[in-house]
Amino acid sequence: xxxxxxxxxxxxxxxxxxxxxxxxxxxxxxxxxxxxxxxxxxxxxxxxxxxxxxxxxxxxxxxxxxxxxxxxxxxxxxxxxxxxxxxxxxxxxxxxxxxxxxxxxxxxxxxxxxxxxxxxxxxxxxxxxxxxxxxxxxxxxxxxxxxxxxxxxxxxxxxxxxxxxxxxxxxxxxxxxxxxxxxxxxxxxxxxxxxxxxxxxxxxxxxxxxxxxxxxxxxxxxxxxxxxxxxxxxxxxxxxxxxxxxxxxxxxxxxxxxxxxxxxxxxxxxxxxxxxxxxxxxxxxxxxxxxxxxxxxxxxxxxxxxxxxxxxxxxxxxxxxxxxxxxxxxxxxxxxxxxxxxxxxxxxxxxxxxxxxxxxxxxxxxxxxxxxxxxxxxxxxxxxxxxxxxxxxxxxxxxxxxxxxxxxxxxx
Amino acid sequence: xxxxxxxxxxxxxxxxxxxxxxxxxxxxxxxxxxxxxxxxxxxxxxxxxxxxxxxxxxxxxxxxxxxxxxxxxxxxxxxxxxxxxxxxxxxxxxxxxxxxxxxxxxxxxxxxxxxxxxxxxxxxxxxxxxxxxxxxxxxxxxxxxxxxxxxxxxxxxxxxxxxxxxxxxxxxxxxxxxxxxxxxxxxxxxxxxxxxxxxxxxxxxxxxxxxxxxxxxxxxxxxxxxxxxxxxxxxxxxxxxxxxxxxxxxxxxxxxxxxxxxxxxxxxxxxxxxxxxxxxxxxxxxxxxxxxxxxxxxxxxxxxxxxxxxxxxxxxxxxxxxxxxxxxxxxxxxxxxxxxxxxxxxxxxxxxxxxxxxxxxxxxxxxxxxxxxxxxxxxxxxxxxxxxxxxxxxxxxxxxxxxxxxxxxxxx
Numbered sequence: 001x002x003x004x005x006x007x008x009x010x011x012x013x014x015x016x017x018x019x020x021x022x023x024x025x026x027x028x029x030x031x032x033x034x035x036x037x038x039x040x041x042x043x044x045x046x047x048x049x050x051x052x053x054x055x056x057x058x059x060x061x062x063x064x065x066x067x068x069x070x071x072x073x074x075x076x077x078x079x080x081x082x083x084x085x086x087x088x089x090x091x092x093x094x095x096x097x098x099x100x101x102x103x104x105x106x107x108x109x110x111x112x113x114x115x116x117x118x119x120x121x122x123x124x125x126x127x128x129x130x131x132x133x134x135x136x137x138x139x140x141x142x143x144x145x146x147x148x149x150x151x152x153x154x155x156x157x158x159x160x161x162x163x164x165x166x167x168x169x170x171x172x173x174x175x176x177x178x179x180x181x182x183x184x185x186x187x188x189x190x191x192x193x194x195x196x197x198x199x200x201x202x203x204x205x206x207x208x209x210x211x212x213x214x215x216x217x218x219x220x221x222x223x224x225x226x227x228x229x230x231x232x233x234x235x236x237x238x239x240x241x242x243x244x245x246x247x248x249x250x251x252x253x254x255x256x257x258x259x260x261x262x263x264x265x266x267x268x269x270x271x272x273x274x275x276x277x278x279x280x281x282x283x284x285x286x287x288x289x290x291x292x293x294x295x296x297x298x299x300x301x302x303x304x305x306x307x308x309x310x311x312x313x314x315x316x317x318x319x320x321x322x323x324x325x326x327x328x329x330x331x332x333x334x335x336x337x338x339x340x341x342x343x344x345x346x347x348x349x350x351x352x353x354x355x356x357x358x359x360x361x362x363x364x365x366x367x368x369x370x371x372x373x374x375x376x377x378x379x380x381x382x383x384x385x386x387x388x389x390x391x392x393x394x395x396x397x398x399x400x401x402x403x404x405x406x407x408x409x410x411x412x
Numbered sequence: 413x414x415x416x417x418x419x420x421x422x423x424x425x426x427x428x429x430x431x432x433x434x435x436x437x438x439x440x441x442x443x444x445x446x447x448x449x450x451x452x453x454x455x456x457x458x459x460x461x462x463x464x465x466x467x468x469x470x471x472x473x474x475x476x477x478x479x480x481x482x483x484x485x486x487x488x489x490x491x492x493x494x495x496x497x498x499x500x501x502x503x504x505x506x507x508x509x510x511x512x513x514x515x516x517x518x519x520x521x522x523x524x525x526x527x528x529x530x531x532x533x534x535x536x537x538x539x540x541x542x543x544x545x546x547x548x549x550x551x552x553x554x555x556x557x558x559x560x561x562x563x564x565x566x567x568x569x570x571x572x573x574x575x576x577x578x579x580x581x582x583x584x585x586x587x588x589x590x591x592x593x594x595x596x597x598x599x600x601x602x603x604x605x606x607x608x609x610x611x612x613x614x615x616x617x618x619x620x621x622x623x624x625x626x627x628x629x630x631x632x633x634x635x636x637x638x639x640x641x642x643x644x645x646x647x648x649x650x651x652x653x654x655x656x657x658x659x660x661x662x663x664x665x666x667x668x669x670x671x672x673x674x675x676x677x678x679x680x681x682x683x684x685x686x687x688x689x690x691x692x693x694x695x696x697x698x699x700x701x702x703x704x705x706x707x708x709x710x711x712x713x714x715x716x717x718x719x720x721x722x723x724x725x726x727x728x729x730x731x732x733x734x735x736x737x738x739x740x741x742x743x744x745x746x747x748x749x750x751x752x753x754x755x756x757x758x759x760x761x762x763x764x765x766x767x768x769x770x771x772x773x774x775x776x777x778x779x780x781x782x783x784x785x786x787x788x789x790x791x792x793x794x795x796x797x798x799x800x801x802x803x804x805x806x807x808x809x810x811x812x813x814x815x816x817x818x819x820x821x822x823x824x
Contacts, residue, residue: 013448015439016624018432022453027427036425037460039453041434048449194484195523201485211484212428221428282702283695286716290694291803293770300719301726304698307712310756314713344722358705387518389543391703392566 001172002035004060006052008068008077009151010043021066021149021156028160032168033178033225034062044074053084057141062168067151069134071114077148082121085141092120094128095135102133127163131155138167145171176225179232181254183240185218186403188250193218196246200239207239217259217399252403259402260288266409267298274405275344276302277315277336277351279327280369285352285398300344305336315339326362328354330381333370341374348375350405352397356390366390369397373408380408413584414447416472418464420480420489421563422455433478433561433568440572443592443635444580446474456486465496469553474580479563481546483525489560490549494533497553504532506540507547514545539575543567550579557583588637591644593666595652597630598815600662605630608658612651619651629664629671629811664815671814672700678821679710686817687756688714689727689748689763691739692781697764697810712756717748727751738774740766742793745782753786760787762817764809768802778802781809785820792820
């Protein structure tokens with residue numbers, strides 16, 4: 001079974017909103033084993049909308065439309081689809097009652113055009129809307145099923161979960177199971193990964209493999225389909241083993257858990273606290289940590305030591321060290337980690353110093369980075385040479401910091 | 413002239429990424445007066461990709477494709493379009509040199525498949541990539557112009573701005589000038605703004621007005637078209653005056669300059685330094701500041717004081733104050749600002765304390781926020797009650813911090 005997602009609304013084509021509905025629905029459909037072949041967005045123009053719907057119904061088993069169900073003159077989806085299928089629009093009493101209730105509940109006068117939202121395509125399956133006024137519906141068009149959903153994500157997401165998904169599951173009468181597993185890698189480029197796994201990508205049928213790169217992290221999603229849970233799992237295990245034999249050095253875990261959350265969970269499970277001295281990264285590492293709920297048990301705080309003066313006065317880095325070695329140095333990184341650990345009285349400290357750019361610093365090009373980690377007994381310093389914009393260098397430095405800290409904790 | 417945007421990549425159809433490129437390009441095209449009629453996304457499947465490209469070239473004057481230019485076997489865009497147009501793929505020496513330089517510069521071994529990225533469609537116009545390895549190109553297909561751009565936004569956005577836009581402007585031979593002006597507002601909701609300007613939105617023809625909301629900031633883009641520069645500017649001035657008469661209290665400036673950059677520029681022009689004590693925001697304010705190039709002259713550093721212990725030991729907030737008033741209090745906010753200013757020896761300090769959630773703290777619900785600003789003589793505390801997720805609350809608190817700090821500096 002294959003599907004197509006059609007988003008309707010001129011605000012998409014004007015670039016005023018991003019089509020996040022398409023990615024939400026696509027992800028949900030992939031879990032059901034439905035292959036999405038096309039996304040289309042079209043404006044509130046009757047002719048082009050009709051053409052897009054006609055083409056979608058002709059080439060796709062399932063067409064999911066979002067938007068254009070509202071009360072204004074621009075909202076045409078129902079009307080066009082009714083015309084295409086030769087069906088009438090009829091009042092749906094339940095939907096009408098829902099609208100009347102809504103206005104009574106909020107003590108507001110119902111605008112007359114809201115009645116338009118109670119019209120449904122005759123003979124369609126209704127999907128109720130518990131978060132807004134436009135109901136969804138499913139209409140057969142030739143051999144295709146066309147599903148209409150409202151555009152606002154706060155209405156679409158619950159309607160999809162509560163009514164569209166159960167409808168699709170029943171319709172599909174699913175016997176095959178689909179299992180996915182995400183492998184995460186770090187410090188390996190997507191092209192390097194592709195090269196090392198080239199023959200596996202070539203030969204893939206079931207399970208399939210799909211890479212996805214973002215800011216230094218590469219994810220590989222393995223997906224298997226089949227009726228036997230045991231066999232499915234064994235196939236995933238086998239493929240995973242083959243992959244890790246080749247690029248296991250870069251492997252940082254299974255699942256959707258981002259690196260920073262892994263670090264927080266490791267700290268929690270080992271009952272270790274951490275602080276940071278951030279020069280290059282200017283608070284970005286700390287804010288990454290504090291984006292994780294429950295981090296307060298392992299992270300009391302940190303210092304942003306952007307200027308040399310703060311490094312000297314608040315973190316007691318000797319002026320001579322800065323003069324002889326510079327702040328972009330292994331020695332300075334080491335001292336920052338050491339002294340911030342003492343100031344914040346934590347088990348571990350990590351420091352970041354270097355050149356974010358765009359200008360050079362102390363003769364070092366942008367992207368020169370030193371990261372030091374210490375627990376008072378063991379310490380280490382990593383030197384990196386990163387490419388990219390200022391923002392990019394700061395972001396990736398934080399990722400590397402998490403990566404090294406994770407390794408440090410695992411090697412304890 | 414009408415356009416279509418074709419995004420290529422199975423990760424879109426699997427819902428792993430959102431098609432933000434389509435909205436970015438659409439917005440840019442709308443400023444040029446080019447109407448976008450369709451967005452399409454298609455996967456890394458040769459047959460479907462060919463069909464989509466064929467249809468796009470047949471129905472649209474301009475087709476902008478994003479993605480599928482990378483080094484892996486999945487990346488098919490160039491090959492398919494070359495096939496469709498009966499053109500060959502040829503080595504482009506400049507692009508190849510760019511790739512070789514890139515790997516030499518970072519002292520890394522070039523994977524063999526990277527050479528694939530130096531292949532271009534014969535006779536195409538090349539758009540250089542200064543932020544990655546895949547160059548863009550423009551190829552005529554029948555009466556349509558097909559433009560190929562890389563998928564990663566950090567490569568696409570600068571390439572579009574620096575090379576695609578100038579190319580389109582020349583191609584269009586625009587005689588009408590288009591002038592835009594962005595007015596920025598803060599602390600006013602999009603619907604409140606829409607209500608106050610309702611009649612202006614209704615009546616708009618030239619200039620036009622388009623609102624765009626994001627995280628507490630609302631931007632209003634005024635766009636005028638016409639052949640006379642003077643008249644254009646006068647029309648924008650007149651509309652701006654009318655708007656500011658109504659909602660001038662929320663106005664924070666003209667242009668794309670984000671709030672945080674405005675703050676840094678104000679600090680620089682007034683030769684003031686600032687520090688921060690971040691509890692609730694956990695480093696996010698500092699990292700926002702340090703994302704601005706050249707901030708080091710006004711921001712020596714700051715402290716993330718997440719735990720009570722750090723508030724007491726490093727920032728000398730009296731234990732009794734925390735016990736009697738709590739950390740989520742005006743008194744604590746005030747003390748944090750005061751003492752961090754002393755510790756970092758700056759002109760001004762700002763502090764953030766409150767509840768990011770999802771749990772309550774000291775009986776206060778998530779979203780309770782105190783922000784204090786002091787310069788040693790003048791101090792102020794703002795209390796906010798924000799809604800939303802943890803991340804959302806932290807983000808908007810930083811925005812409010814910038815807003816209050818800007819006002820503080822302007823009122824000096």
